[in-house]
Amino acid sequence: MSGRSQGWAPSKGARCVMRGLNARPELNGVRATVLSEEAIASDAGEGRWEVRVWDREGTQVRIKASNLEPLMASMGAQGSPELPTDGVNMALREWMLKEGGSGFRHFLGVLQEGEVKDPPTPLLALQHRMAENLGWWADASDVAAVLSDRETVRKLLLQVTQENLKLGIAMMKVNEMTGQEAIVLFDCLGCQSPIAGPAHSECSDTESIVWTATLTHLCGDVNVQTVAHRAMVLLGLVCAVLAWEDERLEGAQQLMLEEAVADHNAMLVPTLVGTLDNCATTCPVAAHLAGGLIGLLVVRRPASVFADLDPVPMLDALHKYMGYIFGLVSNNTCSVEESFGITALLDVVPLLYLLADWRESHEQLKKRKIIADVGTLCVNLLHTSRVGAGDTPDDLEMFPELGRNLLVMRSVYGMALSGSTAATCLREMPTSFAAACTLEVLGRWSWQGLPMHGRCAQVPADDETCDVCECIEEYLEAACSLSRHESGAFRCIEPLAQQLSLRGVKAHVPSKEESLVRKVVNRAVRLCALPTCRSTGELISCAGGCQGLARYCCEAHQKQHWERHKKFCIRQKKH
Numbered sequence: 337m338s339g340r341s342q343g344w345a346p347s348k349g350a351r352c353v354m355r356g357l358n359a360r361p362e363l364n365g366v367r368a369t370v371l372s373e374e375a376i377a378s379d380a381g382e383g384r385w386e387v388r389v390w391d392r393e394g395t396q397v398r399i400k401a402s403n404l405e406p407l408m409a410s411m412g413a414q415g416s417p418e419l420p421t422d423g424v425n426m427a428l429r430e431w432m433l434k435e436g437g438s439g440f441r442h443f444l445g446v447l448q449e450g451e452v453k454d455p456p457t458p459l460l461a462l463q464h465r466m467a468e469n470l471g472w473w474a475d476a477s478d479v480a481a482v483l484s485d486r487e488t489v490r491k492l493l494l495q496v497t498q499e500n501l502k503l504g505i506a507m508m509k510v511n512e513m514t515g516q517e518a519i520v521l522f523d524c525l526g527c528q529s530p531i532a533g534p535a536h537s538e539c540s541d542t543e544s545i546v547w548t549a550t551l552t553h554l555c556g557d558v559n560v561q562t563v564a565h566r567a568m569v570l571l572g573l574v575c576a577v578l579a580w581e582d583e584r585l586e587g588a589q590q591l592m593l594e595e596a597v598a599d600h601n602a603m604l605v606p607t608l609v610g611t612l613d614n615c616a617t618t619c620p621v622a623a624h625l626a627g628g629l630i631g632l633l634v635v636r637r638p639a640s641v642f643a644d645l646d647p648v649p650m651l652d653a654l655h656k657y658m659g660y661i662f663g664l665v666s667n668n669t670c671s672v673e674e675s676f677g678i679t680a681l682l683d684v685v686p687l688l689y690l691l692a693d694w695r696e697s698h699e700q701l702k703k704r705k706i707i708a709d710v711g712t713l714c715v716n717l718l719h720t721s722r723v724g725a726g727d728t729p730d731d732l733e734m735f736p737e738l739g740r741n742l743l744v745m746r747s748v749y750g751m752a753l754s755g756s757t758a759a760t761c762l763r764e765m766p767t768s769f770a771a772a773c774t775l776e777v778l779g780r781w782s783w784q785g786l787p788m789h790g791r792c793a794q795v796p797a798d799d800e801t802c803d804v805c806e807c808i809e810e811y812l813e814a815a816c817s818l819s820r821h822e823s824g825a826f827r828c829i830e831p832l833a834q835q836l837s838l839r840g841v842k843a844h845v846p847s848k849e850e851s852l853v854r855k856v857v858n859r860a861v862r863l864c865a866l867p868t869c870r871s872t873g874e875l876i877s878c879a880g881g882c883q884g885l886a887r888y889c890c891e892a893h894q895k896q897h898w899e900r901h902k903k904f905c906i907r908q909k910k911h
Contacts, residue, residue, distance in 0.1 A: 345401065346370045346385045349760065352404040354387075363397070366390065368404075369764065375401065432466050432473035435459075440470075440478045444488075447569055448495055460565065464526030467573040468740050476582040483577065483588035489595050496574060497604045499567035500626065504610040506560050507618040520564075520618045527564050529620040531664065531676050564619060567611075571625040572740055578632050579747035590863075590870045596633055597640035597867055599900075605630065605644045613653035616660040621740065624676070627657065628683040628744030635686045635748055635856060636863045638693075639878075639886035643904040647697040651704045657684070658709035665767075666716050674720070678770045679741035681713065685773045686748065689853045692780040693883040695911035701786060710774055711788070711804030717771035718814040749856055758825040758852055768818055769852070772826045775815065776853045778804065779832045782843035788836055809837035825852070865901065866893040881909025 346352065350370045354363045368387035375383030376398060384398035436443050447463065466472075470479060483489055510518050522528050578589055596604055611619075611626035634641045657680075664677025688710060691697050701707055753759040762769045782788050788804045808815070812833055819830035828846035835843040848854055864871040865878070865886035871893075877884035878894065882905045888894040 346375075346404055348373050349764070350406065352387065352406055354399055354403055355405055356403050357399070360397070363389065368397075368399075370404075371396065428462075428465065429472045431462070432469070435462070436466060436473045440474045441482045443474075444482065444492070444573075447566065447573065448492075460524050461526035463565075463569050464572060464740075467569045468576050468743060470573070470576045471580055471582075476580070476584040479577065479580075480584050480588045483585075483592065486591060486595070489588075489592050490601070492570070492574070493592070493595055493601055493604055495566070496570045497601070497607045499563055499570060500607045500611045500622070501603075502563045503567040503619065503622060504607065504614045506563060507614040510618055511614065518618055522564060522619075523561055524565050527561070527568055527619075527621060529624075529676075531620055531670075531673050564622070568619075568622050568625060571622065571629060572743075575625055575629055575632065575740075575744050578629075579743050581747070581750075586870075593633070593636055593863065594867045597637050597644070602644045605633065605641050606646075606649070609645065609650055609653045612657050613649070616657050620676075623657070623660075624680050624683070624741050625744075627680060628741070631683045631686050631748055632744055634690060637865055637867070638690045638857075639865050639882055639901060639904060640867065642690075642694050642696075642885060643901075647694070647700045651697060651700040651706055654684070654688075655704045655706055655709060658706065658713065662709070662713055662716065665713065665720065665770075674767070675738055676741060678717075678766050679738060679745050681770055682745050682749070682766070682773065683741070685770075685777060685853060686857045688777045689780055689857055690885065692777075692784040692786070693885050695881070695883065695908045698784070698786060698911065701781070707778070707781060707786060707788065708804060710777055711807055714771060714774035714778060715807040715811045717767055717774060718811040718818070721765070721767040721771050721814075721818070753852070753855060756825070757823040758855075761821075761823055761825045768821070768826070771815075772818060772829050773853050775808075775829055775832055775836065776846065776851060778808075778836055779843040780845060780853075782836060782841075783845050785842065788839075805837055805839050808833055812837055862887060864889040864893055866897040869893055878905060880905040881907070881911075883908065 348370055352368055352370060354366050354368055357363050367390040369390070370385055370387050372386040375385055378384050378398075382400050382402065384400055385404065386396060386398050387404070389395040389397060443466065447467065483492075507520070510520060574592070577585065578592060580589075595601055608626040608630050611622050612630075615623040615626070630641070661677045661681050664673045665681070688706075691701060691706075749762055750759065753762065758769075778788065788808075815833035816830045818826045819828070819833075828850035832843055832846065835841050845851070846854065848858065862872060862875060863869070864875060865888055869889060871889035873889075875887035875889055876891070876894065878886040878888070878901070880902075882901070885908075886894075886897070886901055886905070888897070
């Protein structure tokens with residue numbers, strides 16, 4: 337069915353699919369983005385629209401409107417789940433509605449109590465899709481009613497902690513057993529990531545592949561498949577609830593955020609850090625979801641998150657995770673790996689940015705080469721991105737496997753960037769957006785006095801000339817090109833990159849209006865640091881040693897929270 341017969345008219349920036357082309361049959365079914373403002377007149381009669389094909393070359397062709405169909409993403413740009421429109425996902429949604437007919441409470445009970453048999457049934461793999469796409473089948477009022485009970489939320493987060501702790505220990509033992517970063521192949525297809533499989537580039541060394549069936553003796557009585565399945569499905573469920581934008585869920589979401597940083601749940605965030613540390617290669621799905629959940633929590637209440645963390649294991653895990661992400665985004669032969677790497681990076685960008693204000697972490701940032709890791713990633717992204725031509729849109733219709741990654745990313749960034757040109761750039765050119773964000777992270781660190789002249793961690797050991805300042809200087813023109821993009825979303829990048837390329841010069845932090853990351857971490861999603869308060873918006877910064885990581889809606893709440901906050905705040909002042 338053509339775009340014209342559906343009553344759809346192309347417009348600049350619209351994403352579409354080409355159909356019914358006789359002269360260029362190889363383009364039928366291929367996705368494209370409309371570039372022209374209006375149809376271009378043609379001697380052949382019907383005007384043609386200039387579109388950019390979603391390929392590595394950014395090929396541009398002119399196509400009739402009757403040969404274009406609108407491409408509907410399965411999820412909105414701000415993280416709100418939209419109903420699918422394609423046949424396969426419509427059929428999947430119908431199955432979800434039938435399977436979830438007993439309601440969200442029943443589904444949650446099945447996830448928490450169900451045992452994964454050997455071999456697991458195919459329906460278990462679909463539990464992942466149900467958990468991560470609640471909006472397709474669950475009623476928001478039903479979900480809110482279940483999760484408005486504090487004990488239910490407490491039990492859910494406790495189980496997330498327990499299952500991730502077990503999973504992290506199991507994967508750590510796998511790495512010890514193999515003597516390297518192994519790849520675990522799960523019997524449940526939902527637990528398996530498309531970037532980890534025997535036929536994939538990350539699995540070229542077959543000796544590093546381990547099947548879960550071989551892990552029984554390693555982990556005693558623990559069913560590794562059951563632990564992994566529960567850990568990943570419950571992580572996906574929590575992320576989906578927190579990312580779902582529906583006013584009926586606000587109370588349940590605030591209760592979940594309150595419980596996530598409560599004293600009795602102090603092991604949740606450290607356990608998620610352990611999942612990042614031990615599961616990046618062995619179990620990428622768990623690592624990506626854990627990174628996303630940390631990102632969701634840290635932009636809401638950074639002081640409470642950092643208060644529960646030791647900077648040494650935190651930055652050890654981040655160093656390992658940055659190396660893993662580098663391996664994905666530097667793979668020029670696989671668009672899926674690149675997209676997974678970019679979304680994984682953007683999920684942890686708010687955490688990286690806020691490390692600048694966590695003074696306790698600064699010494700470890702330098703020791704563990706995190707600055708060099710981010711610098712290397714930054715120049716790699718600048719090298720890869722070709723503004724206006726080379727980025728692959730983060731569209732679920734193109735890579736449906738990205739759904740769970742985009743779930744968190746679109747929520748965190750969507751709240752702060754909603755309706756702006758930056759939101760469009762995030763969706764249409766994520767590689768360039770990620771490059772700009774990493775430059776902002778480096779600029780924030782430089783502004784706080786962290787040195788930018790350390791040797792990059794991912795380059796050969798005998799290369800003594802490659803440090804962050806020199807790398808940025810080498811790719812300065814690429815950064816300036818990004819800054820001059822017609823959208824204006826990246827205009828702060830050129831002066832920032834120029835400052836970062838100069839040794840010994842502190843970079844200036846872009847204004848709130850120009851910055852991409854600052855909007856995300858300081859504005860739309862930050863909550864009052866008092867866990868029981870649900871206020872957002874303009875908050876009062878704590879003037880103590882925490883550098884404003886704790887912010888409050890009023891002085892009364894600051895005084896009320898001081899008894900809990902003072903230990904962390906005073907500790908930061910010593911650094």
